Amino acid sequence: MSESVRTSAAPAPVGAYPHARRVGDLLFLSGIGPRDPVTNEIPGNEYFADGRVHKYDIEAQTRAVFANVRAVLEASGVRWEDLADVTVYLTDMARDFAAYNRIWAEYFPDPASAPCRTTLGIDALPTPIAIELKCIAALKEAR
Incomplete structure (x- = not known):
């Protein structure tokens, strides 16, 4: 049995998936990027016209x-x-x-x-971000 998690405190997923899913004693987070949860802007990005x-x-x-x-x-x-475990995706490993x-x-x-x-190090992410994290956390028995 699993339970999905969505929150307005983090940016909305860019697809049809939850922010996280609890399965047994583990919490699996979907890929999380740096977009602002309120404005959806990407911190530090500057754009051409x-x-x-x-x-x-x-x-x-x-x-x-x-x-x-x-x-x-x-x-x-x-x-x-x-x-417990974090996978980091960088679009420019040498620079960043x-x-x-x-x-x-x-x-x-x-x-x-x-x-x-x-x-x-990867070639691209689905939005113009330079970093994304995929995480697994251990749930405490008391929770």
Whole structure:
């Protein structure tokens, strides 16, 4: 048996899927990006007149994606510390990994208690974002 989770505290999914789904003792988050949940804008993006991205700020997007992940976790009754596994998608690994990794260390200062992490460089994401996270959290028995 599973239960889906949707919240207005995070940006709406860009397709027909929930923000997260509880299955047994695990919470699986769908891909979460940095869009603002109220305005749908992407932090740090600057655009050409034709709508293509001219410039983006990976630090602003990283902080925003972490805030959106936290919002989905909280809506699910799960804490940030309950994250067990995170898959990170970066559209420009060479340019953005160092900045992303530095911010990761701010949010997870102790590697011993940080979630497992895999970081992948990919060609594109469905919207003009530079980062997306796919997460799994462990549910506590008391919840």
